Amino acid sequence: xxxxxxxxxxxxxxxxxxxxxxxxxxxxxxxxxxxxxxxxxxxxxxxxxxxxxxxxxxxxxxxxxxxxxxxxxxxxxxxxxxxxxxxxxxxxxxxxxxxxxxxxxxxxxxxxxxxxxxxxxxxxxxxxxxxxxxxxxxxxxxxxxxxxxxxxxxxxxxxxxxxxxxxxxxxxxxxxxxxxxxxxxxxxxxxxxxxxxxxxxxxxxxxxxxxxxxxxxxxxxxxxxxxxxxxxxxxxxxxxxxxxxxxxxxxxxxxxxxxxxxxxxxxxxxxxxxxxxxxxxxxxxxxxxxxxxxxxxxxxxxxxxxxxxxxxxxxxxxxxxxxxxxxxxxxxxxxxxxxxxxxxxxx
Amino acid sequence: xxxxxxxxxxxxxxxxxxxxxxxxxxxxxxxxxxxxxxxxxxxxxxxxxxxxxxxxxxxxxxxxxxxxxxxxxxxxxxxxxxxxxxxxxxxxxxxxxxxxxxxxxxxxxxxxxxxxxxxxxxxxxxxxxxxxxxxxxxxxxxxxxxxxxxxxxxxxxxxxxxxxxxxxxxxxxxxxxxxxxxxxxxxxxxxxxxxxxxxxxxxxxxxxxxxxxxxxxxxxxxxxxxxxxxxxxxxxxxxxxxxxxxxxxxxxxxxxxxxxxxxxxxxxxxxxxxxxxxxxxxxxx
Numbered sequence: 001x002x003x004x005x006x007x008x009x010x011x012x013x014x015x016x017x018x019x020x021x022x023x024x025x026x027x028x029x030x031x032x033x034x035x036x037x038x039x040x041x042x043x044x045x046x047x048x049x050x051x052x053x054x055x056x057x058x059x060x061x062x063x064x065x066x067x068x069x070x071x072x073x074x075x076x077x078x079x080x081x082x083x084x085x086x087x088x089x090x091x092x093x094x095x096x097x098x099x100x101x102x103x104x105x106x107x108x109x110x111x112x113x114x115x116x117x118x119x120x121x122x123x124x125x126x127x128x129x130x131x132x133x134x135x136x137x138x139x140x141x142x143x144x145x146x147x148x149x150x151x152x153x154x155x156x157x158x159x160x161x162x163x164x165x166x167x168x169x170x171x172x173x174x175x176x177x178x179x180x181x182x183x184x185x186x187x188x189x190x191x192x193x194x195x196x197x198x199x200x201x202x203x204x205x206x207x208x209x210x211x212x213x214x215x216x217x218x219x220x221x222x223x224x225x226x227x228x229x230x231x232x233x234x235x236x237x238x239x240x241x242x243x244x245x246x247x248x249x250x251x252x253x254x255x256x257x258x259x260x261x262x263x264x265x266x267x268x269x270x271x272x273x274x275x276x277x278x279x280x281x282x283x284x285x286x287x288x289x290x291x292x293x294x295x296x297x298x299x300x301x302x303x304x305x306x307x308x309x310x311x312x313x314x315x316x317x318x319x320x321x322x323x324x325x326x327x328x329x330x331x332x333x334x335x336x337x338x339x340x341x342x343x344x345x346x347x
Numbered sequence: 348x349x350x351x352x353x354x355x356x357x358x359x360x361x362x363x364x365x366x367x368x369x370x371x372x373x374x375x376x377x378x379x380x381x382x383x384x385x386x387x388x389x390x391x392x393x394x395x396x397x398x399x400x401x402x403x404x405x406x407x408x409x410x411x412x413x414x415x416x417x418x419x420x421x422x423x424x425x426x427x428x429x430x431x432x433x434x435x436x437x438x439x440x441x442x443x444x445x446x447x448x449x450x451x452x453x454x455x456x457x458x459x460x461x462x463x464x465x466x467x468x469x470x471x472x473x474x475x476x477x478x479x480x481x482x483x484x485x486x487x488x489x490x491x492x493x494x495x496x497x498x499x500x501x502x503x504x505x506x507x508x509x510x511x512x513x514x515x516x517x518x519x520x521x522x523x524x525x526x527x528x529x530x531x532x533x534x535x536x537x538x539x540x541x542x543x544x545x546x547x548x549x550x551x552x553x554x555x556x557x558x559x560x561x562x563x564x565x566x567x568x569x570x571x572x573x574x575x576x577x578x579x580x581x582x583x584x585x586x587x588x589x590x591x592x593x594x595x596x597x598x599x600x601x602x603x604x605x606x607x608x609x610x611x612x613x614x615x616x617x618x619x620x621x622x623x624x625x626x627x628x629x630x631x632x
Contacts, residue, residue: 079436126615132435133378137574141615144567148608264563268443275440309451315444319437320429 003262029204038283042189053181054253060188061249066273066285067199068194068242073271074280075203076235079129081136081267082143083243085123086116090244092150095163095257103169105187105252112248113241116151120240121318124233127254140264147262165258177253184253191249195242200281202238211235248327278325287326350600351593356485358592360554362585364547364565364571365367366499367540367615372573374516375536376436377427380442382544382569383562384449389415389545390557394462404467411549412542419541423534431533446562453559484553492585493552495543500581512536541585547567571614 045056065087072078090112097108126138150157157163168177177183202208210226221228251257260266269292277288300307318325324332368382375604389411396402396410401575430438472486503619514522515529522531548561555565576587591610598609 078400083437086429134574136378136435136439137570138615140567140570141611144607145611145615148611152608172550212605264566268447271436271440271443306451306455309455311443312447312449312451315440316426319433319441319444320426323437 015094026325029201035283038286039193046185050197053185055293055297057181057185057188057253059289060185061246062270062273063286063289064188064192064195064249065243065246065270066277066289067196067282068239068246069270069274070279070285071199072236072239073200073274074285075208075215076211076232078232078236079132080127080133080139081264081271082139082141083239083270084262084264084266085139085143085146086120086240086243086264087247087250088143088146088150089119090116090247091251091257091261092163092247093244094158094248094251095166096156098166098168098252098255099163103167105168108252109191109245109248112244116247117119117237119243119257120237121233121346124236125242127236128229128232140267142154143262143267147259147264150259150262152264156258161250162260166251166255166257168252168255177255181253188249188253191245195245197287198235199242202267203282207231207234215280268309272311272318274325275323276314276317276325277326281327284325284327291326350597352481353595354596355589356482356488356592357554357596359489360547360551361568361572361592362492362588363488363495363550364544365569366495366581367543367547368569368570369573369576369581369593370536370540370543373576373584374512375431375533375540376516377431378438378442379427379540380570381437381445381449381562382442382540383564383566384446385415385419385541385544386551387449387453387557387559387567388418389548390552390561391457391462392545393549394464394552394557397465398463401467404470408546408549411545414543415548416538416542419544420538420598423537423543427537428530428533446566449562450559453561457559458495459501459559462552464552464557466553473558488550488554495546496581496585503581508535510531567611567614571610573616575617606612 042056042060046053049056065083067088069080069083072083073080093112093115094108096307097103097111104106123138123142126142127135154160154161163263204212210221210231213221213224213226214228214231218228247261250261273292274285275288276292277286278284295310298306299310322329364386365382367385368379371379371382392411392414393404393407393496396407397404402410426441430441433441466484470487503513511522511527511532512535514525515527515532519529522532548557555561566607571591572584572587575591576583576585591613594613595610
């Protein structure tokens with residue numbers, strides 16, 4: 001839990017600030033039965049699809065990536081066309097470390113977090129200036145610059161051929177990354193769950209509430225004592241760090257870094273995942289990922305070009321007709337259901 | 348000198364393609380990332396007419412313009428219109444969707460290879476002035492680019508339609524109240540933007556190449572021009588294109604390993620120091 005912002009007025013007001021009733025916040029953050037059910041899914045998947053563990057791992061990684069964008073876009077309302085930049089930085093950080101002999105997975109994660117968070121912090125200063133349009137272009141520009149850099153620094157990154165020779169050590173000194181991908185799946189799932197848990201705390205804290213307020217009305221929040229810019233920088237840095245972890249996980253489980261990690265389609269796909277699931281809800285990001293990845297798996301086998309067509313069509317349709325995504329649909333269903341039940345109870 | 352000349356030519360080509368975006372994004376405030384798709388459409392139409400039907404090159408250009416204008420107007424009427432009031436994010440997502448569909452459609456019909464373009468004899472070759480090699484096609488590009496720039500500037504500032512468009516952009520409700528058919532004006536403006544994109548795409552086949560990835564490959568260049576030039580500003584776009592074209596050609600000539608790095612850097616730096624563009628009006632809306 002983040003602490004409430006300290007009262008900035010005279011000391012006499014301080015006790016009043018401490019007596020703020022956080023009851024509603026605490027009640028809102030209690031785990032619902034549906035959430036427990038949701039987290040049983042990946043456990044079930046382990047038993048039901050034991051031969052598809054690599055796909056499941058991909059889903060977990062993408063879910064984490066979607067979560068990171070959701071924090072900055074869904075909650076704080078910062079639009080980004082270049083979120084892949086941080087994903088790629090994390091991927092290369094973990095990959096290069098492992099290539100030069102420091103293949104401990106957790107060390108790789110730490111390095112990815114550090115690099116991505118630093119990059120996120122620095123670029124947040126650029127990104128937070130200006131309007132949505134400027135943000136779109138700056139984020140796009142930054143990610144394309146990184147793509148160019150990775151493309152041209154062939155000695156360092158392998159260029160378009162990708163970074164090869166990534167060798168992972170044992171996880172926690174105990175578990176080998178096996179061919180079937182059992183270790184990878186459990187590892188990624190554990191990281192995802194841990195970071196989800198942190199994010200869940202974050203969005204239910206006063207910090208998260210402040211972010212949502214900023215998205216809805218950035219001009220009013222300073223009047224309520226929320227330092228808008230500092231909050232945005234913080235959440236952008238956190239989002240970047242999350243994306244870096246996702247990138248590092250991808251490197252460590254595939255033992256390879258493709259230059260693709262920086263590419264524009266990756267950022268665009270991520271946006272689609274998020275709007276498909278519904279922005280501004282952590283479970284929306286996860287559901288969107290599952291639906292998207294499974295559809296990709298089933299359709300892309302037929303023909304990658306057709307897949308892109310359906311992807312585009314889906315984007316257009318979602319924007320035009322289903323702006324609230326899967327979570328919005330579910331919420332509407334739940335509302336209808338609740339109304340039926342109360343109507344049935346009344347007579 | 349030759350490098351500088353090539354830079355100017357490439358800048359004007361950039362201007363031809365991007366000025367349409369300056370109309371849709373800059374004036375109408377619609378983040379149309381699918382702009383490159385219209386340029387690609389223009390390119391393919393031009394190549395097909397030229398190679399399959401044997402239409403002379405100069406005659407393909409008006410056909411391209413008309414076809415792209417029609418496609419733009421059609422899409423505007425059916426789809427784009429619904430999103431004028433939407434957030435920038437929605438517009439971006441929507442137009443990315445269109446780009447993806449355009450790319451895979453192009454793949455389906457034409458395959459992934461580069462499309463060759465045979466220029467007519469009178470546009471090939473070079474003029475040799477001592478110390479300066481002038482490609483005739485480059486000269487042609489410069490002439491067309493300048494003509495279009497002048498024409499557009501004249502249209503926006505001097506004609507009735509230009510006045511209506513500016514009014515509709517600045518305040519839609521007031522414009523409607525004054526009896527301006529805002530829907531029609533926007534449709535026409537969008538068609539104009541698409542037509543310009545198509546023309547630029549057709550003229551650019553020779554230099555930029557043409558394959559299904561075209562809309563994504565060059566999207567940054569178009570955005571850079573609008574970003575650096577300031578939105579809705581024809582002369583600003585022209586200067587920005589020239590600066591970028593020269594930077595790009597000179598950068599690639601003297602430091603080829605840096606690739607497209609320069610042009611991205613120019614965009615980011617401009618946006619950092621002048622978020623409204625180098626030649627923009629004081630405030631961004």
